[in-house]
Amino acid sequence: MQHLIGLAGWSGAGKTTLLERVIPVLVAKGLSVSTLKHAHHAFDIDKPGKDSYRHRQAGASQVMVASGKRWALMEELTDAKEPELPELLGHMRAVDLIIVEGYKRHGHTKIEVHRQANGKPWIHPEDPLVRAIASDVPPPEGCALPWAHLDDAQGVAGLMLAHALPWTQEAL
Structure with missing residues (x-):
């Protein structure tokens, strides 16, 4: 059964760089991984x-x-x-884990990627679908979400596997 998890964060938070380090960890565990990245309107x-x-x-x-x-x-x-997003996911073949980068306002389970130097607000207080955090600083006081440092690819991979939800094309 394939699973889906999203990485949500403001531009410049390090989502792509994080994925470059996490995907090899997941593949080394024997998982097949695909990604779906939301791009700017004028990409080519x-x-x-x-x-x-x-x-x-x-x-x-x-x-x-x-x-x-x-x-x-x-x-x-x-x-x-x-x-x-569901229509786009319908074009993807079955793998163990699909990681969605971007689509921070869509209704799927997410890990928030946060970089303090960006000066952007945290996403998790406004989005109940954020289940974990990957950040260069600990989450704010009172936040009970699990977290891993942005430099901890093993830790972030663990968060992804712990919080990814089953997904099938029939669920669309």
Whole structure:
């Protein structure tokens, strides 16, 4: 059965850097891991001049690029609204753990990633779906959530495994 956990935090908190260190820990435990990252509105994985870019510019609504090592499907939304998280998860194949980076306002179980130097407020007081914290400082006094330091990849991996919830496409 696959499980889902989110990493939620303000920009610059270190979510991606943390994932770079935690994913190998999870894989070393024998888990298959996938990630779904929320990006800024204008992101593009394609490059001007590439054939796939030219196909999109010509009006193709979907362009798939494939090789012996990987494949990617790009879909132009044009006038459509941004897909919701459950719809995007429905495109992913079954793995042991899906980690969602971003989507801090969506309704899934999360670990808050907090960096004091950002000066941003904590998310957990306003979000009951935050189940644990990864931070460079201990949580505020009175916070009973478990936490691990941002530099403790093993500890954060443990938090993920302890708080990830079962997820299936049927649950969408």
